[in-house]
Amino acid sequence: MMRTHGCGELRQEHIGQTVTLCGWLHRRRDHGGLTFIDLRDRSGMAQVVFNAKTDATLHEQAKTCGPEYVLRLSGVVRQRPRGTENPKLPSGMVEVGASDLSILNPANPPPFEIDDQGLVSEDVRMQWRYIDLRRPVSQQKLILRHRIIHRMRQVLDQLGFLEVETPILTKSTPEGARDYLVPSRLNPGLFYALPQSPQLFKQLLMVAGLERYYQIARCFRDEDLRADRQPEFTQLDLEMSFVEETDVWVVIERVIADVFKEALGVDIVIPFPRLSYAQVQKRYQTDKPDLRPSGGFESWAFCWVTEFPLFAWNAIEKRWDAEHHPFTAPHPDDAGFLSQDPSRVRARAYDLVLNGMELGSGSVRIHQASVQRQVFEILGLSQEVAQERFGFLLEAFSYGAPPHAGFAIGVDRLVALMTQASSIREVIAFPKTQKAVDPLTGAPSSVSAAQLKELGIVTVSRQ
Secondary structure, X not given: OOOOOOHHHOOHHHOOOEEEEEEEEEEEEEEOOEEEEEEEEOOEEEEEEEEOOOOHHHHXXXXXXXXXXXXXXXEEEEEOOOOOOOOOOOOOOEEEEEEXXXXXXXXXXXXXXXXXXXXXXXXXXXHOHHHHOOOHHHHHHHHHHHHHHHHHHHHHHHOOOEEOOOOOOEOOOOOOOEOOEEEOOOOOOOEEEOOOOOHHXXXXXXXXXOOEEEEEEEEEXXXXXXXXXXXXXXXXXXXXXXXXXXXXXXXXXXXXXXXXXXXXXXXXXXXXXXXXXXXXXXXXXXXXXXXXXXXXXXXXXXXXXXXOEOEEEEOOOOEEEEOOOOOEOEOHHHOOHHHHOHHHOEEOEEEEEEOOEEEEEEEXXXXXXXXXXXXXXXXXXXXXXXXXXXXXXXXXXXOOOOOEEEEEEEHHHHHHHHHOOOOHHHHOOOOOOOOOOEOOOOEOOOOOHHHHHHHOOOOOOOO
């Protein structure tokens, strides 16, 4: 192996051992016959000392190394001299007396200092994201994200869920946000869509008898962006058969409590408060209530908001829209209003709210083809259009679909809240800007005329 230890792993118990470290030159300090290099890797930093009296050639070589040079260093671990210890670093009680140095790769001066204290604009950091991610504060966010997702998988495995991947290239079923479309070269004039969520496929998995599914799912929505939105994002998506609302809530509460305990060492009180949509609108004038006590800023106030309206009136287009999505089951007590007064129909939908922000949403699904057709009709979809867009789902329901329900948690939003990040861009490795542009790679970009011709596409300017 190229190294024996991580830079941040060295402790007093390693004193006397010869170690080999690899990493980036974080800082170099020259003091006459002594040169100190702080070597950094993901685990932390180690101080390495070069002594001109011990090895003048090695000392001169160290002085040629600049910021962010990639180095391999060997030497003996020793106690730092009294008064030079750095208790702020886990490895700050020891140093390495260098006996060998290899420059694995020189580096140009970075566009900004690799320092958590440096005030660098987000635009610059995103343009040089691979440099920005060297900063410990940036790495810690991604490390925490990893731990959160890892714990989610562990808990759901314990609860009997199966992780199943669903297609990325799928059918466009325009409702809600705009689809990202992908032309099909083998089927000229036809398009795939990138999934806004795995909604239809996870329902089909319930029809297939999988009973408990989950996925760390990539989702795509062509919508206007803000701090908590990205064109591509990640959610914990799950679905369960033979359940009602409370069964889903218990699972999600278990996942959340375990994640907070594992990642932050925080004990979350469960079950969460459960409030109806009518209650929160009357009491808080919002469907995302912040239940923290006044001045209760790390505190974590969760609640369920339930029984949303099933439909919302679209005054511009003079039609009903689905408040949640068109596959949400109506409240059984309100089924009679479907044909009489859709405004009075409550949905078996529920949101999870944390500190006044929606963390995720879900619902009991429609599992009967006749009810699904009725909802499509209220939404203004003719039988022909409903069959063209969702015929595969309606047919699946005719082969014995079990009652089922599900939920999706916004992973990016959850990690941003847990790290107190100002934007979900801070917890995504390579995010887009608010104009859906990747400043690092320059995407989206133009393509050649030959590529467009092969796909049968002609571009036109928009006035």
